[in-house]
Amino acid sequence: xxxxxxxxxxxxxxxxxxxxxxxxxxxxxxxxxxxxxxxxxxxxxxxxxxxxxxxxxxxxxxxxxxxxxxxxxxxxxxxxxxxxxxxxxxxxxxxxxxxxxxxxxxxxxxxxxx
Amino acid sequence: xxxxxxxxxxxxxxxxxxxxxxxxxxxxxxxxxxxxxxxxxxxxxxxxxxxxxxxxxxxxxxxxxxxxxxxxxxxxxxxxxxxxxxxxxxxxxxxxxxxxxxxxxxxxxxxxxx
DNA sequence: TCACTATATAATTATTTACTTATATATTGC
DNA sequence: GCAATATATAAGTAAATAATTATATAGTGA
Numbered sequence: 084x085x086x087x088x089x090x091x092x093x094x095x096x097x098x099x100x101x102x103x104x105x106x107x108x109x110x111x112x113x114x115x116x117x118x119x120x121x122x123x124x125x126x127x128x129x130x131x132x133x134x135x136x137x138x139x140x141x142x143x144x145x146x147x148x149x150x151x152x153x154x155x156x157x158x159x160x161x162x163x164x165x166x167x168x169x170x171x172x173x174x175x176x177x178x179x180x181x182x183x184x185x186x187x188x189x190x191x192x193x194x195x196x197x
Numbered sequence: 198x199x200x201x202x203x204x205x206x207x208x209x210x211x212x213x214x215x216x217x218x219x220x221x222x223x224x225x226x227x228x229x230x231x232x233x234x235x236x237x238x239x240x241x242x243x244x245x246x247x248x249x250x251x252x253x254x255x256x257x258x259x260x261x262x263x264x265x266x267x268x269x270x271x272x273x274x275x276x277x278x279x280x281x282x283x284x285x286x287x288x289x290x291x292x293x294x295x296x297x298x299x300x301x302x303x304x305x306x307x308x309x310x311x
Numbered sequence: 312t313c314a315c316t317a318t319a320t321a322a323t324t325a326t327t328t329a330c331t332t333a334t335a336t337a338t339t340g341c
Numbered sequence: 342g343c344a345a346t347a348t349a350t351a352a353g354t355a356a357a358t359a360a361t362t363a364t365a366t367a368g369t370g371a
Contacts, residue, residue: 092218095221102215103209103213107209130331130332132332132333134348153339154346155346176203217359233318253319267369269316
């Protein structure tokens with residue numbers, strides 16, 4: 084296995100963000116699928132500002148990146164982040180959250196919105 | 198690599214604890230060396246109650262265990278914890294904190310106290 | 312038993328965090 | 342340009358967190 088090291092302080096900063104279930108689930112989802120904000124609002128059944136604020140924290144650390152596509156802003160994992168290998172190793176150990184996206188597709192929410 | 202999975206919710210709970218630099222460093226130290234509370238107080242240059250409270254949180258999740266040896270109570274990583282493999286993979290990626298213990302030895306604090 | 316040391320716990324306080332409500336900005340399609 | 346939609350941001354609030362101070366408990370050695 085490759086040896087990755089990250090300063091303790093930086094790791095703690097990342098874990099602080101990962102200590103919230105919503106953000107951690109978001110990271111797991113975004114690691115496999117780009118999502119727009121309104122999809123995440125649907126998935127987490129919470130308010131749009133709450134989602135935006137979570138995304139901002141993740142973005143401030145460079146863990147995710149945004150990309151505007153017309154009316155929508157899509158978020159995805161920033162795989163160029165210096166710490167992505169560290170993060171990836173963690174996310175790999177979490178169970179897939181694909182079912183959450185599948186629900187959206189079944190509802191038709193995914194297509195209609197984004 | 199072996200495949201370990203942990204529920205997202207449980208992982209977030211662990212990360213919440215790891216989101217504090219003191220606790221994360223503690224975990225890294227305890228993964229290799231048992232320590233008594235007074236050593237940790239020395240290492241982190243903080244109050245004894247603060248250290249005790251951090252240890253309690255880690256213990257409440259079963260991440261560390263305590264063992265009385267005479268006057269002192271030694272803490273160590275609970276390697277029997279269901280999630281230890283997950284935790285171990287994380288701790289492996291953090292830089293060694295052995296220098297902190299070495300400092301104590303040089304000061305003589307380690308021996309005199311414990 | 313008593314003084315001393317190590318540790319835990321309780322209560323208080325200050326800080327941080329996450330959410331809500333309200334509002335601003337940007338894009339689309341008419 | 343205007344209405345509608347998507348998103349961000351600001352301000353306020355409630356809840357959670359971490360530290361401090363004070364006190365309790367437990368072991369040691371005289």
